[in-house]
Amino acid sequence: MTDPVVTDPPPPEARGPRRHKLHPGIRLGGLAVAMVTAFVIVAVSGSLSADRVRDWIDGFGAAGPIVFIVVSTVLSCAFFPGPLLAGASGLLFGTALGTPVAIVAATLSAMAACSLSRWVAGDAVQKIGGRRVKAMAGFVERRGFLSVLYIRLLPGVPYTLFNYAAGLTRVSLVAFTLATAIGGAPRTFAYVALGGSFGDFGRPETIVAVALLVAMAIGGIVVVRFTRFGPGRGSSSPDGRSAGLP
Incomplete structure (x- = not known):
């Protein structure tokens, strides 16, 4: 009786199709690209205008602000510019109602991004953001509540990226x-x-808004310069570098 012929297992390539697990960065980036692409297609097609958006929101009646908050939260998480979303809130609802609506939407989007980073896609955030995200996370870790408040008051900060970076820290939600x-x-x-x-x-609230933005920009520049180059915090020293913004 002849011994059975023992053959080596086939190489992985010959075992049939394998199910590759997508890189978390690809999943997160793909979601963002899909959402922004859909918005761009709608905008370029000419079907998106202030009047059309107003009509669409009006169709929801009293639930219009809630619908806007949900849409704005999702778009903001996909890195859609926050100032445009806040401006759209004012255009649709006026300053009186649009302000709390925009604040709620911005806060919820920040919570969502932080939560996604903390519990779902932290590895993707680290790989996509790289050293910049790590620096932001370190800044938040050192100062907690005050660091978040400080960042929110500064101009020119990539706020959505900061939201994801905050999810990598131990700062409470x-x-x-x-x-x-x-x-x-x-x-x-x-x-x-x-x-x-x-x-x-020429409306009074416009003048106040412009003055506020200018004042915050100037104040932010002064604070950043003092933080990085103020007494005892020279940029050439390790303490000075760690005290500065990411």
Whole structure:
């Protein structure tokens, strides 16, 4: 009786199709690209205009602000510019109602991004953001609530990226949310007021909004320079570098 012929297992390539697990960065990036692409297609097609959006929102009646908050939250998580969303809130609902609507939307989007990073896609955020995200996370880790409040008051910060970076830290979601709502309220009001007065920029709220943005920009520059180059915090020293913004 002949011994059975023992053959080596086939190589992985010959075992049939394998189910590859997508890189988390690809999943997160693909979601963002799909959402932004859909918006761009609608905008370029000409089917998106202020009147059409107003009609669409009006069709929801009293639930219109809630619908806007949901849509704005999703778009913001996909890196859609926050100032445009806040301006749209003012254009649709006016300054009085648009301001709290935009603040709620911005706060919820920050919470969502932080939560996604913390519990779902932290590995993707680290790989996509790289050293910049790590620096932001370190800044938040050292100062907690005050660091989030500080960042919200500064101009020119990539806020959505900061939201994802905050999810990599041990800062509580409650502290992060509270600091976001407080620190982001002044700038959100300014953008809402500009959107609400679109076409009539001589209105008092427009003047206040512009003055507020200018004052916050100047104040932010002064604070950043003091933080990085102030007494005992020279940029050439390790302490100075760690005290500065990411």
